[in-house]
Amino acid sequence: MEKIKVEICVGTTCFVLGASALQDIEMFLPEELKDKVEITGANCLGLCKNSHFGDAPFVRINESIIVSQATIDSVINEIKKLVK
Amino acid sequence: MNNNAERFRRELLIRVIRGYLDGTLRKDIDRIPIELRPKTMEAASRCCVYKDRAVTKYRLMAMLGCGVEEEVDEAKSLAEYLDDAEKRTELSPNILSVLDIACQACVESQYIVTNACRGCFARPCTFTCPRGAITVVGRQAKIDKSKCIDCGKCTKVCPYSAIIRVPIPCEESCPVGAIKKDETGKEKIDFEKCISCGKCLKACPFSAVLERSQIIDILKALKSGKEVVAMVAPSIIGQFPNRLEQIAEALSLVGFSEMEEVAFGAEKTTRNETAEFFEKMAAGDPLMTTSCCPAYVEAVKRHVPQLLKYVSHTKSPMGYSAEMVKKRSPEAVTVFIGPCVAKRKEAQSDANTDYVMTYEELGALFAALEINLSELHGITLLREADGYARGFATSCGVTSAILQDKAMADSTEKPNAKFINGLDKKSMKLLPLYANGKLPGNFLEVMACEGGCVGGPCSLRDVNLAALAVKKQVEETK
Known part of the structure; x- marks a missing residue:
């Protein structure tokens, strides 16, 4: 099975609004997900432009699913939905 | 965050x-x-x-x-x-305040029995309480508030862990008891006692403690076209997932005329602190403590005055950096950028430092201008600060810098160094003991924030990750 691609935006806006706390998400992944997920940093997904910066930090999963106001919990929940 | x-x-x-x-x-x-x-x-x-x-x-x-x-x-x-x-044109001396309408007047009762209590037969709580404050009414233990002395013994003996301690977060975090309830039950800061450490700011779950920002004053200076120098504290390394060169470029995009590493000031602090240590020891002093943490210095002045004679007179890195900047450009506006609330207080008595900005405010400034640091090439730094000086940002960093100073390396006399990593109610009790010579050590480094400046109340990144980044940089530029 192809790995689930998780991109954490590390652009400055996302970082300031909370992505700094997403850096260690790998440590919080449940055992059964660890080898199914590939986590990378993304250099500004461009989602914070306009007045939507309030929804940062953003995480993108499999190029299509956007998690806004992302937390470690909400990202892991999205990943779980894909595995089921 | x-x-x-x-x-x-x-x-x-x-x-x-x-x-x-x-x-x-x-x-x-x-x-x-x-x-x-x-x-x-x-x-x-x-x-x-x-x-x-x-x-x-x-x-x-x-x-x-x-x-x-x-x-x-x-x-x-x-x-x-x-x-x-x-x-x-002038800044107010008051830095912190409690917003009364946001303060929830957290319950005074420190110990409460939760509904996990089964009203058991053994009832160790009633036997353990030294004041007989606990009785079982119906199937529930009850604490008589008028008798309870907050000793906490009941919490330890309950087989169901049914008795818990509910703290008042701001009071709990304050190392010096400066934040207390007034007659209405809301918290108030006693500025005679307050050391401006900012721990209450971080601790209040309702964000009821506010800090007066100087951001408008700084933006106004930047807009006016004046020469404005960004003096970045050594802890800047590790606040963003970027290189110092990229931070320098971002600062110039914001409109700062240059970035000055306060680590340059830390180099001078290291030299002078080492020299002062030898002088003090030669004069027969039993102890010298650091002076670079402004919250600690305030704590000594306001709460342990007997220790004041042992606090070094060497200026903080910010003090020396601002002095150097003003010497070369007397007209420049100097802005210290760091994780610290107490620096606002220190800057008010330092004629060379005009404003203080926090990392949180700096991050917001970059975000407001949509400056994405990762996309910048970075500006070549004219000179890199010494690795040890950059290490001032972490606990034990000042001591490490002093130990490698040339004067120290050449001397046979080595300090017996001790550390206080973070001021809280417990470590505050150690300070008078140091003053009275009841504790060993002749060099004492004190940082009010746990982990050192990287653990400051207005930092952007987790203290451990930030400390790792600083240590890495120290190793690279030694």
Whole structure:
């Protein structure tokens, strides 16, 4: 099975609004997900432009699913939905 | 960052900065509380969106640098406060304040019996309580508040862990007992006792402690075209996932004329502190303590005056850096950028440091201008600060710097160094013991924040990750 691609935006806006706390998400992944997920940093997904910066930090999963106001919990929940 | 209060504060900061820079703030600022909490919003953070808006207004006032405790007319608009902020030339000496309408007047009762209590047969709680304050009524243990002395013994013996301690977070975090309830049950800061460490700011779950920002004053200076120098504290390394060169470029895009590493000042602090240590020891002093942490120095002045004679007279890195900048460009406006609340206090008595900006505010400034540090090439630094000087940002960093100083390396006399990593109620009790010579050691490094400056109340990144980044940089530039 192809790995689930998780991109954490590390652009400055996302970082300031909370992505700094997403850096260690790998440590919080449940055992059964660890080898199914590939986590990378993304250099500004461009989602914070306009007045939507309030929804940062953003995480993108499999190029299509956007998690806004992302937390470690909400990202892991999205990943779980894909595995089921 | 891992909570809603910090997130909300940063979002507000970004709006204020963006609005100020593009000239729309005066027109829009009174709309911000409504935009963020429209009446159609389902979930208010407090009782209703109207209360949320009222609290947001006061939060914005503090961001404009206006004191919420000085409010005379409740109907005064934020636009008018912005006018005041733009006109002022002097900063208020008060830095922290408690917003009474946001303070929840947390319950005084420290120990409570939860419904996990089964009203068991053994009842160790009633036997253990030294004051007989616990009785079992019905199937539930009850604590008689008038008898309870907050010893906590009952919490340890309950087989169901049914008795818990509910702290008052701000009071718990204050190392010096400066924040206390007034007659209405709301918290108040006693400024005679307050050491401006900012721990209460971080601790309050309702974000009821506000800090007066100087961001408008700084933005005004930047807009005016004056030469404005960004003096970045050694802890800047590790605050962003970027190189120092990229931070320097971002600062220049913001409009700062140059970036000065305060680690240069730390080099001078190291030399002078080492020399002072030898002088003091030769003069027969039993102890010398560091002086670079302003919250610690305030703690000594206000709470352990007998220790003051042992605090070094060497200036802090900020003090030396600002002195160097003003020497080469006397007209320049100097802005210290760091994680610290107490630096605001130190800067007020330092003629060379004009303003203080926090990392949180710096991050918001970059975000407001949509400067993405990762995309920048970076500016070549004219000179890199010494690795040890950059290490001032972490606990034990000052001591490590002094131990490698040339004068120290050449000497046979080595200090017996001790550390206090973070001031709290417990470690505050050690300070008088050091003053009276009851504890060993002749060199004492004290950092008010746990982990050192990287653990400061206004930092952007987790203290451990930030400390790792600083240590890595120290190794690379030794």
